[in-house]
Amino acid sequence: MVDRDMINENEDMISKGGVDSPYDDEASHEGSTGASILLKKGPWTPAEDAILVEYVNKHGEGNWNAVQKHSGLARCGKSCRLRWANHLRPDLKKGAFTVEEERLIIEMHAKIGNKWAQMAAELPGRTDNEIKNYWNTRIKRRQRAGLPVYPPDICFQALNDKQHDDEMCSFASGNIQHHDLISVNNFEIPAIEFKHLELYPPAIHDMPADSLLDIPPSIMIDQIPNSSYGSKSLFSSMNPAKRLRASGLLLPRSSFSSNDAVPIYSQYPGDGSEIGQSFSVSSAYDHNLPPDHITSSQLLPGSHAFINGNFPPSEPSSWAMKSELPSFQNHISNWGSPASPLPSLDSVDTLIQSPLTEQTGSSILSPRNSGLLDAVLYESKAIKNSKDNHSHRAGIFANPGGWMDDTLQDVHETEWEAHGDPASSFGHSGGSMFNRYTTNSVSSSGCEFKQEAPSVDQLQSIVKDERLDEILISRSDVLLGSNCYSHWGENNSGESFDTAICSWGTW
DNA sequence: AAAGTGCCCAACCGCCGCTGG
DNA sequence: CCCAGCGGCGGTTGGGCACTT
Numbered sequence: 239m240v241d242r243d244m245i246n247e248n249e250d251m252i253s254k255g256g257v258d259s260p261y262d263d264e265a266s267h268e269g270s271t272g273a274s275i276l277l278k279k280g281p282w283t284p285a286e287d288a289i290l291v292e293y294v295n296k297h298g299e300g301n302w303n304a305v306q307k308h309s310g311l312a313r314c315g316k317s318c319r320l321r322w323a324n325h326l327r328p329d330l331k332k333g334a335f336t337v338e339e340e341r342l343i344i345e346m347h348a349k350i351g352n353k354w355a356q357m358a359a360e361l362p363g364r365t366d367n368e369i370k371n372y373w374n375t376r377i378k379r380r381q382r383a384g385l386p387v388y389p390p391d392i393c394f395q396a397l398n399d400k401q402h403d404d405e406m407c408s409f410a411s412g413n414i415q416h417h418d419l420i421s422v423n424n425f426e427i428p429a430i431e432f433k434h435l436e437l438y439p440p441a442i443h444d445m446p447a448d449s450l451l452d453i454p455p456s457i458m459i460d461q462i463p464n465s466s467y468g469s470k471s472l473f474s475s476m477n478p479a480k481r482l483r484a485s486g487l488l489l490p491r492s493s494f495s496s497n498d499a500v501p502i503y504s505q506y507p508g509d510g511s512e513i514g515q516s517f518s519v520s521s522a523y524d525h526n527l528p529p530d531h532i533t534s535s536q537l538l539p540g541s542h543a544f545i546n547g548n549f550p551p552s553e554p555s556s557w558a559m560k561s562e563l564p565s566f567q568n569h570i571s572n573w574g575s576p577a578s579p580l581p582s583l584d585s586v587d588t589l590i591q592s593p594l595t596e597q598t599g600s601s602i603l604s605p606r607n608s609g610l611l612d613a614v615l616y617e618s619k620a621i622k623n624s625k626d627n628h629s630h631r632a633g634i635f636a637n638p639g640g641w642m643d644d645t646l647q648d649v650h651e652t653e654w655e656a657h658g659d660p661a662s663s664f665g666h667s668g669g670s671m672f673n674r675y676t677t678n679s680v681s682s683s684g685c686e687f688k689q690e691a692p693s694v695d696q697l698q699s700i701v702k703d704e705r706l707d708e709i710l711i712s713r714s715d716v717l718l719g720s721n722c723y724s725h726w727g728e729n730n731s732g733e734s735f736d737t738a739i740c741s742w743g744t745w
Numbered sequence: 746a747a748a749g750t751g752c753c754c755a756a757c758c759g760c761c762g763c764t765g766g
Numbered sequence: 767c768c769c770a771g772c773g774g775c776g777g778t779t780g781g782g783c784a785c786t787t
Contacts (some may be wrong), residue, residue, distance in 0.1 A: 279757070281781085303772070319773070320756070355775060370776075371754055378752085 278312045282321050286311060290318055291326050324365045331363025335372055341392075343369055348392050 278286075293309045299322065302315030311318065324330075335343070339361055346357045352373075354366035361369065380387055 281755070300773085315772075316758095316774090317756075323774095324755075352776065366775075367755075374777095375753065 276312065277306070277314045277317070279317065282313075282325070286313065287321070287326055290322060294322055294326070320367075324367050329363055330365070335364075339364065340372075343373065344388060345392050345395065347373060348388050348395075 282290075289309050289311045290305065290313075293305050293311070297304070297308070302319040302322075305311055305315065305318045306313060313321070342361060343357055346353075346360060350356055352370075354370040354373075357369045358364050358366040377387060
């Protein structure tokens with residue numbers, strides 16, 4: 239029995255202020271019972287808690303709007319439900335997350351993204367809000383530190399799980415299961431293949447063991463065209479308006495042909511030959527490939543993982559719009575031509591394994607030999623290292639083909655600044671720049687597209703091409719998020735650089 | 746000691762899907 | 767089929783606290 243004084247106290251509190259009906263509609267609904275009560279919002283008091291607990295003990299959970307009606311509690315149903323679920327439930331586990339719980343959260347996030355409720359279901363006594371707060375805190379912390387979110391083992395585990403799932407789902411069947419967004423965009427994404435990855439030793443060695451990667455691999459795979467996960471993970475929860483908005487942000491497909499648009503970004507171009515030698519990245523996306531080939535080679539373009547670093551999944555497209563900069567086609571338009579060597583799919587393994595024997599240049603840094611993972615890690619570091627050069631490089635972002643109007647450029651640069659934190663390239667949870675990009679990239683239009691990547695020689699040539707100067711940008715994550723072939727390395731003076739060569743795929 | 750800064754987390758907000766009338 | 771009510775979910779906010787300067 240709730241002490242009447244408690245109720246009075248509660249009513250007193252209500253009368254004191256803070257009574258600003260948060261849900262006017264519900265408040266008015268309450269009024270249908272005859273009593274129009276202003277609903278309080280803000281922190282709950284012990285008295286209110288007591289009222290709610292007693293009510294739930296007596297009537298059980300559910301029918302939350304009835305709580306106010308029957309108990310006199312001046313809280314809307316939603317507030318009551320939230321309070322009960324997050325704080326008053328008897329089975330709640332208080333205190334910090336255990337190591338096991340943290341591990342589970344990370345693993346689950348790598349697999350399912352920001353599905354807090356699902357995570358909470360796997361963590362008895364924990365609430366979605368708690369997990370969400372934990373994750374956001376963790377993300378911010380690691381973002382600040384310039385660290386990736388996911389430990390590599392989790393990445394690979396999730397990756398493998400997803401790969402298995404995809405295989406089971408006839409990944410390469412060519413069926414288009416998610417048309418909602420994709421059909422609108424009608425372009426496809428090439429895969430990115432990392433090869434001869436070179437990383438800074440310090441970048442890796444200075445890293446905590448658990449901080450090597452901010453990539454939810456499975457989510458990467460999520461974005462692979464035709465993957466049953468594909469658009470689902472990004473859009474299934476997105477309302478139609480958002481989807482429309484997202485797709486509407488895409489650049490007009492009519493602007494591109496399947497073979498054009500191979501923009502090149504370069505950062506710290508330095509000596510082109512060095513770049514070419516030290517780091518070769520190519521693309522291979524062949525829809526006819528068996529799943530075991532496809533999986534790895536297609537990871538990057540769509541992966542939430544790559545992704546995972548930068549933007550929340552709820553913002554899948556805004557950056558994509560900005561990063562899907564079409565008109566580098568005027569500069570390099572022949573990468574998709576038959577002349578371009580189709581990269582070996584075997585190099586996917588190279589990517590993952592980063593065999594030392596294939597490393598060129600001075601440093602092989604991945605203690606875990608994780609290839610792509612290290613690449614991502616390195617990128618995080620590189621971006622951080624390059625912060626000092628930010629203004630310089632930002633200033634050289636150019637619009638050589640005139641494809642980007644002032645407005646867009648302003649937006650682009652604004653967002654650039656907004657995410658200028660060096661850690662931002664991998665710091666965010668649930669989504670990222672890649673997420674946004676790949677959101678749009680998930681293709682539904684068959685998979686006839688083959689994106690061919692430049693050879694090392696081509697890269698060297700490209701890097702040396704003076705036109706590169708026009709399209710330098712500093713955001714390697716942008717590059718990656720834009721179907722880029724990305725290169726990291728170190729120039730002659732020991733200065734970090736990364737070069738990305740991007741392809742816009744088929745429109 | 747005071748002011749400034751950053752972090753944490755409880756709570757709010759808006760949206761979505763389900764259900765019943 | 768439409769609409770309203772409701773519960774649920776994920777993103778965001780802001781107050782309070784701890785720490786730093």
